[in-house]
Amino acid sequence: MFEVAYETINLEQHSGTHPRLGVVDDIVLHPLARASLDEAAWLTKAVTTDIGNRFQVPVFLYGAAHPTGKALDSIRRELGYYRPNFMDNQWAGWTMPEILSVKPDEGPTCVSRARGITMIGARPWVRLYNVTMISTDVSVARRIARMVSARGGGLPTVQSLGLVHGENSIKIACMLLEPNRVEGDRV
Template sequence: MEKAFVECVPNYSEGRRKEVIEAIVEPFKNRQGVYLFDYRADEDHNRLVVSLVGDPDSLQEAIIESAKIAQSHIDMNNHKGAHPRIGAVDVIPFTPISGITMEECVELARGFGRRYHEATGIPVYYYEDAALKPDRKKLEVIRKGQYEALKDEAVSNPERQPDVGGPALHPTAGATVIGARKFLVAFNVNLGTTNLDVAKKIASYVRASSGGFCHVKGIGVALEDKGMVQVSMNLVDYEKNSLYRVLETIRMEAKRYGVPVVETEIYGMIPAGAILDSAAYYMQVADFDPQQVIELRLLKLMGEGLK
């Protein structure tokens, strides 16, 4: 029987205190069954994104240990940052990689949510494929108003109460959103202006909720340390909305305001197909096949040899 492997990308509401960041990440280092691929903190967003792969049991143990550390250091009543958030441990998504189906990943997420609440006392909302309510599939619906609004509305409005725990949020750690989803690409485009309205308008042109690309979520944020603004996006299905297509649309819209694209950012891990698709577009490679990449072909041969 093939061993189950999942990806998990927990997001924490801390991107400025290096000692806290390292403490949060420590449970993922040198731990059997858990592979720490990447972790990145952004001061403007005030957010830490950790990319993990591992077997479900080992990941759950490590995440709970890490969450307790985050809970002890992060007070949402004092937290400020550009990225939307409702909790110290803001979101924990699980993605099936091998030996596990999406349906099994949904059960994993829901079971983990109950276990997580018991261990930390932090209420849980389920989203994406693990959502218990249709309107909670979208993360932005759960996060509406962010922590400041949700901490009051969760108590007064039954429609906004957590799926596990509550109705009140944790007094300092808020709530955590847990779910199962496809691979997500966190893709940011930085613009050569300090005019935040430009980034917000362009974000509205590309995101699905306001008539843009059907699998893109986006907001405009200010990068005060860089003296720029950013269109910050999540591409929830990169096979249907290519990076290059989204980028070229942003570039075209930015020209209306006389604003250049200065740089782009990929936050965390990304599937090879998402990068190769854009590379083939910009290089105008005819009939490109990802198996022309020697490393991918070798990995495929190695995988076949292990069967």
């Protein structure tokens, strides 16, 4: 998958409304059937070493695969993931320094502007829940996202982001980290 993605997509020529730090931005391994989270974390670490070395991209571990359990959103914050870099609400190309100030878990500290960064983690299943609204005011989406998220004082275990979603709509993109605790109907 990495090989085809890197052959097909050049991050420098890409733009859109959803944030990203790399062509292959985030991979998460979930334990299935009788597998444990520890087993998923072990496999994540093995994959991370291979990806970092083979494709020469910085790779950051998160969740159960990270030595301290570091959360994906905290890595993203450190790396500037949530700050649009084009027309106040869009992401275009690669705008970070080519030498990272934060050391990746695998791979080089020098970033290919065409490939970017990859984050790989192990964690229990999450649920994604998106709400689209007819509006062009992205500040409304961001305000609602802040109110819904745990970080903004809203629902526990919910992370959310307000985004432009097409010409005449906005979206509140939510990640329900513990879907058995907070489900989409509460969002």
